[in-house]
Amino acid sequence: MKCLSITRQKVTAKIMIEILVEPFKYEFMTRSIITASASGVMLSLLGPFAINRNMGFMADAMAHATLPIIAVGVFLGFSISELGVPASILIAIFLGYIIKNSNIGEDTAIGIIFSSFFALGFVLISLLNVTINLEDLLFGQILAVSSFDVLIVVGMCFVVVLLITIFFKQLLFYSFDPIGAEVRGLNTNFLNYLFLVVLSVAIVASLQTVGIILVLSMLLIPAAASKQITDTFLSSIFVSIFFGVTSSVAGLYLSYFYNLPSGPTMSLVATFIFVICFIASKLRKVKI
Amino acid sequence: MDNITEDNFENTAIIVSDGCCVQLGNLQVLDDVTFSINKGKKVAVVGPNGGGKSTLFNAIAGLIPIVDGSLKIKGMSPEDARGTISYVPQKDLINKNFPLSVKQVVEMGLIDRKSLNLFSRKKINIKIKQALENVGLQDKIDENINNLSGGQFQRVLIARGLAQNADILLLDEAFSAVDVGAQEDIMNLISDINLDGKTILIATHDLNNLEEKFDEILCLNRHCCAYGDPSKVLTKEVIEEMYGSHNEMFKYHTTESHSKNND
Numbered sequence: 001m002k003c004l005s006i007t008r009q010k011v012t013a014k015i016m017i018e019i020l021v022e023p024f025k026y027e028f029m030t031r032s033i034i035t036a037s038a039s040g041v042m043l044s045l046l047g048p049f050a051i052n053r054n055m056g057f058m059a060d061a062m063a064h065a066t067l068p069i070i071a072v073g074v075f076l077g078f079s080i081s082e083l084g085v086p087a088s089i090l091i092a093i094f095l096g097y098i099i100k101n102s103n104i105g106e107d108t109a110i111g112i113i114f115s116s117f118f119a120l121g122f123v124l125i126s127l128l129n130v131t132i133n134l135e136d137l138l139f140g141q142i143l144a145v146s147s148f149d150v151l152i153v154v155g156m157c158f159v160v161v162l163l164i165t166i167f168f169k170q171l172l173f174y175s176f177d178p179i180g181a182e183v184r185g186l187n188t189n190f191l192n193y194l195f196l197v198v199l200s201v202a203i204v205a206s207l208q209t210v211g212i213i214l215v216l217s218m219l220l221i222p223a224a225a226s227k228q229i230t231d232t233f234l235s236s237i238f239v240s241i242f243f244g245v246t247s248s249v250a251g252l253y254l255s256y257f258y259n260l261p262s263g264p265t266m267s268l269v270a271t272f273i274f275v276i277c278f279i280a281s282k283l284r285k286v287k288i
Numbered sequence: 289m290d291n292i293t294e295d296n297f298e299n300t301a302i303i304v305s306d307g308c309c310v311q312l313g314n315l316q317v318l319d320d321v322t323f324s325i326n327k328g329k330k331v332a333v334v335g336p337n338g339g340g341k342s343t344l345f346n347a348i349a350g351l352i353p354i355v356d357g358s359l360k361i362k363g364m365s366p367e368d369a370r371g372t373i374s375y376v377p378q379k380d381l382i383n384k385n386f387p388l389s390v391k392q393v394v395e396m397g398l399i400d401r402k403s404l405n406l407f408s409r410k411k412i413n414i415k416i417k418q419a420l421e422n423v424g425l426q427d428k429i430d431e432n433i434n435n436l437s438g439g440q441f442q443r444v445l446i447a448r449g450l451a452q453n454a455d456i457l458l459l460d461e462a463f464s465a466v467d468v469g470a471q472e473d474i475m476n477l478i479s480d481i482n483l484d485g486k487t488i489l490i491a492t493h494d495l496n497n498l499e500e501k502f503d504e505i506l507c508l509n510r511h512c513c514a515y516g517d518p519s520k521v522l523t524k525e526v527i528e529e530m531y532g533s534h535n536e537m538f539k540y541h542t543t544e545s546h547s548k549n550n551d
Contacts, residue, residue, distance in 0.1 A: 051385075052383065052385040052386045053383065053385070054385075166404045167404065169395075169396075169399050169403045170399060170401070170403060170404075172386070172388075172392070172396075173396045173399050175383060175386065176382065176383050176386050176388060176393070176396070177377065177381070177382050177383070177396070178381075179349075179351065179375060179377045179381055180374075180375055180376070180377060180382075180396065180445075180448075181396075181399075182349075182351060182370075183349040183350070183351065183370060183373055183374070183375040183458075184370070184371065184374075184396070184397070184399065184400065184452065185370040185371040185400055185401065186399070186400070186401060187401060227387070230387070231387060231432060232387055232388075232389060232432070233386050233387050233388055233392070236387065
């Protein structure tokens with residue numbers, strides 16, 4: 001009887017491994033999983049900073065503001081990944097400058113840029129007769145990534161992680177108490193633009209994974225889920241990264257086996273994790 | 289300044305404002321403000337809302353430019369003196385969304401442009417513990433700041449300034465949203481810190497017993513209405529100059545009323 005149970009366990013383990021390995025038979029799936037993981041790491045690393053600084057709307061505007069740059073870039077023969085770095089730096093600096101130097105309020109300034117750039121993108125696509133699959137752009141098409149795209153996204157992920165690690169303490173000080181940080185002698189202007197550029201890089205690099213509309217979900221949901229069940233900021237970052245990568249990879253597997261759109265599936269897995277964490281947090285409070 | 293010669297005075301003056309003017313947009317917020325604060329003094333900065341208390345702190349901290357006159361901190365311009373000042377801004381300017389520990393906040397006093405690492409070194413941990421011992425919060429080192437009372441949080445921010453070894457502590461509205469007991473705690477703490485020669489400026493709306501709590505008082509209403517010993521400068525005229533038609537509310541805080549009570 002015991003022997004039969006062990007055999008059953010072995011068979012189950014073998015089936016599980018086969019399921020996990022099966023997508024790797026296809027090169028495009030290997031490329032997709034690497035890209036999804038890199039996006040998951042980047043976005044969910046920055047997520048805890050973004051949610052605690054209430055920068056969700058700003059991040060959404062960054063994603064939407066890429067449309068005109070993508071339209072012109074594709075018209076000139078570049079891919080979205082190739083445009084990533086210059087586009088993200090331009091958007092971050094432009095948004096940062098407008099917000100700082102306009103007297104109409106941060107939300108209003110972001111709202112104007114958000115809608116006008118998105119509208120300009122659609123007009124340019126029509127005017128320049130650019131061949132872009134809008135659905136892919138809005139909701140992501142990770143299965144179409146090339147080896148070169150993978151290299152760029154992984155490279156950007158490396159740069160984002162490195163910069164956040166190096167400037168972590170300064171960024172945290174600036175985010176918590178900007179005036180205190182400036183008086184202490186930190187270069188707060190540099191830190192402000194550094195975070196905007198890094199956030200923009202992560203968003204633009206993830207457009208092919210989850211698209212313009214859903215990139216926000218991968219930035220905010222893993223971070224919000226992790227905040228429900230962690231007590232310190234550093235632990236919330238590590239848990240957020242774990243949730244981000246899990247949502248990306250699990251979403252990709254589900255989309256592969258059930259023939260679902262990859263971006264929205266990743267987003268829904270992240271939401272599912274958030275709901276579990278939210279309930280767990282409420283139950284913990286009730287127990288206390 | 290009783291027995292201090294002019295030279296000695298110059299040596300001990302840590303903040304010197306000479307006709308300092310600050311403009312925000314088209315509004316002249318500080319006009320011809322002159323005072324000189326000696327090292328180690330505890331100074332209350334009082335005045336109505338919009339009277340320029342926070343603006344003066346921002347100018348001392350080098351956050352906004354002086355349009356006329358001069359302001360020297362330890363003989364330097366405010367921009368050059370950054371790092372010698374620890375600024376505790378008004379509560380609503382601090383983002384408490386971040387689930388930080390007491391230790392992380394105190395450690396910020398030790399962060400500068402060269403702080404390019406993720407983890408704390410042992411030497412830093414010792415300084416954090418010492419700063420927390422000074423404010424009596426050593427047992428709260430790992431506590432989340434959101435679990436602290438208003439008074440305890442102020443003490444954590446003061447500990448941040450101590451860890452930084454700042455010469456000047458600026459506390460903007462330190463007593464807002466804290467109860468009387470917590471105010472007393474903070475004042476006792478500040479008295480102890482003063483022994484180390486630190487200069488402390490506190491912007492406050494509370495005019496109660498200022499002469500017991502502070503060495504000097506700076507009365508501001510866009511210009512310097514008075515500066516000096518609290519038991520001498522807080523006259524009816526000065527209060528009227530600061531608060532205008534609302535001066536009746538403060539009639540029991542004047543030096544005259546204190547003298548009558550003492551008689």
